[in-house]
Amino acid sequence: MKAGYIIRDQEKPHFVTITVVDWIDIFTRKAYRDIIINCLDFCIKNKGMLLYGYVIMSNHIHLIVQSKEGKLSELMRDFKKFTATQILKHLHTEPESRKEWILERFAKATETHIRNKNFQVWQYGNHAEEIYTIKFMWDKLNYIHLNPVRAGIVEKAVHYIDSSASTYALGKGMVDITFAENPVVDTTKNSEFWKYNSYDD
Template sequence: MKEGYIIRDQDKAHFITTTVVDWIDAFTRKEYRDVVINSLNYCINNKHMLLYGYVIMSNHVHLIVQSKNGKLSDLIRDFKKFTARTILEKIMEEPESRKEWMLERFKNATKTHARNKNYQFWRYGNHAEEIYSEKFLWSKLDYIHLNPVRAGIVKKASEYLYSSATNYIDGKGILENIELATNPVIDVLRTSPFLKYE
């Protein structure tokens, strides 16, 4: 997506939104949400990901993420590629009442882009917004954590399992290696840990 949401500084933390093609409610199924969780966990442990916050909604995912090695675009690309391939395999191989309809939508999405030949699960672009201050970070964390509340899924953010809200409120969540904003990785050369990671 070239409309002003480009990751210009690969070292800085960004608020990322990645959306399923046609806003299809893929993540109403636990097995597809779990693919995202497992992939995030893998990226944290093996691909230099710092994850400050996340939420998995029915048709999109919000992340506040940073790359320890300054390759954020590559990290997001690999995350989306792996999750798309794995979820598409599950749709094709496991029981899914919406299989034909979903695959048709994912197939149609490839007609406007040459990158994917068979199916496209995620929309192109990440709506990336650089985290430029601690105040902006907290506004995005609040936005992420209150998403399920605004959607009427839960009454309190901490009740939603597929979010980092429980990490911040209870100190634990389904993803254990969240980089809490109260204890961020700090660059000693700057005053804010979200301006640069070295």
């Protein structure tokens, strides 16, 4: 992992990308997206996670996250470990048409790493970028929220249920996020996000 993507200041918020090994599209299934949502909710309520924004795409997730306890690396490690365990448990116990193929890819990913003995769900590293200004925070929030729009999944970011876009635009969502401060600049003039989120359908 590049040195620039290491979490150095454990107390600062970071833009974090977590990717499934081999870019497997596991989150096309609602059950696996729900695992992520439930874990985020648990971490917010019990692990001191401050979540400013998120999106769950088909094979990766983006978060803007901070640790109240100044232990962001530990928080992300535990998040990845728990979600990996739950994903594997679901794969082994619930119907899944791609089960054998997915497990084969997860098993193969362990061949070059000794830490995981049987299966590896997440790529190593978190691709973390420190959030150093409010403007940078909103640049990353806009990037996160527009992911599903750029991917052609929805026309408006607020229509994508597995992200924090609707929470910012409508005041409600699947996870109780921490709202980012309003930027000093006028977001109606320079933010892509609001171009895609007028309330008239």
